[in-house]
Amino acid sequence: MTPDGVLLPSSLLGSPFFAVLSTLVALNTLIFVTLAITKMLPAIHFGEVFARRGRRKETRSIYPDAPLDA
């Protein structure tokens, strides 16, 4: 049989193997592109969004009488 492609028979592209592989790669690509987009966008820090000012009750400075930082 002479392959229609460069080296492999073009019927391979219609095989269940190829369908599963291409779907798997498609899903993976979409997973990774989603992660890539989340890395591009500014990071959200929920802790800071909901942080209340002056949450600290005491100073954390090494100087015991240092002012509280908010």
Add this chain to the structure above:
Amino acid sequence: MQRMQRLVGVFVIGAALLGAVLLGVAVVITGTSQVERPTSGFLFGIWKVVYAAEPPSLVAVLGAIGLALLLAATVAVLEERVATRSRRSLDAEQRPLAPRIVMAETRGVFAGPVTVTVLIPAHNEEDCIGATIASLKQQSRPPERIVVVADNCTDRTVQIAEDAAVTVFPTIGNTKKKAGGLNQALAAILPDLGDNDVVMVMDADTVLDQGFLEAAVQRMTDDRALMAVGGLFYGEQGHGLIGQFQRNEYARYAREIRRRRGKVYVLTGTASVFRPRALRTVADERGRTLPGVPGDVYDTIALTEDNELTLAIRSLGGLMVSPAACTVVTELMPTWKTLWNQRLRWQRGALENLGAYGFRPSVTRYWAQQMGIGYGAIALLAYFVLIIVQLLAAESWVWFPFWIVIGMIFMIERVVTAWGGGWRARVLGLLVFPELFYATFLNLVFLKGILDISLQRTAQWTHLTRETAQEGDRR
């Protein structure tokens, strides 16, 4: 311990493979859409193209996006939970370095202003030790004391250090390389240090950026519960394309840490500052809640002792940060061979450390990272197989507009995330494929690391360790 070490490799790659198989089974069960027959048309009226314009089904797209977000959120939530529990912990047995415990013990006590003692482990470093000492003295806030830990030096290292008027601490009978030398020096120095007399450990061939020590001292002054300040490293100039790959990688790492508001993954061995309490507590806990020999600060068995110390402090509940102002230039591997050896050592070291720490909550993120790399390796391999089969079996080149758009998003991401590395970094990122091949190289290192640890290839490893130790071990 040996059996556990073996299981780490099996577990990591097993979990990644299971993920891929499960996704594959889900694809088969839900039925795959047959590949659409491409159509041909003319672009701009002259260029004949064969294309398949159909995008994947909406369910597949939403499912994949949902899965990705779910995975990312799960890791983030778990990490946040671990951090919050440490912050609020009052369990002095399990988390003696937890902020509330440290704060309670130091409340109302002034242990003096922050002083800095720098330890420089050196083994025949005559070429660079002079510049390192000079760079320290030129810092806007120079250290109070510089100690060169001279480990079996046979060159002029000691002479140069003495000429520069810094303390030389010669190791005695040390066979445990850098970690062993540092343990000896710390055992001598730590007992005399107060709570605010911080210790910086830095490599002999590292140069700190201006402002590093000033920023670190400020952090240690502002927060008495802070146990360590790590350096953010970026790659030196030079070494052509292989150098640029590494610089891009480090630029992205630095960006990621900045996005995390300085929350560290690894306290770099090139330059990190520690509060004595952290080092003493780690030494006390070795052989108890931490792996290693009782009394040792650094675990001499660990291949990547900086990574191990990070896990140790994290496990004890200690707060750590890598501020954006604390940057150091790090050495790059000049050849593929040396890069392979360096990364294999990091990879093997990371896996061994995970084996030593097991499944405790404090190392959840590190397990997730390893499994993520494993899955990434499988996914990239599948992608290459698909492309090659398609190229060899297709009658003609087929364009997929949907995937071209996706590819463009990747291009943008590569550029945006490497932006801080300068225009060379951006151009390399824009090309996407060179970095994909670099990723494949790192994936091969990952697989080799997994294979080595699973088969317990120690004999071969000993040889490799000696080789890489000479090539320099940066992190």
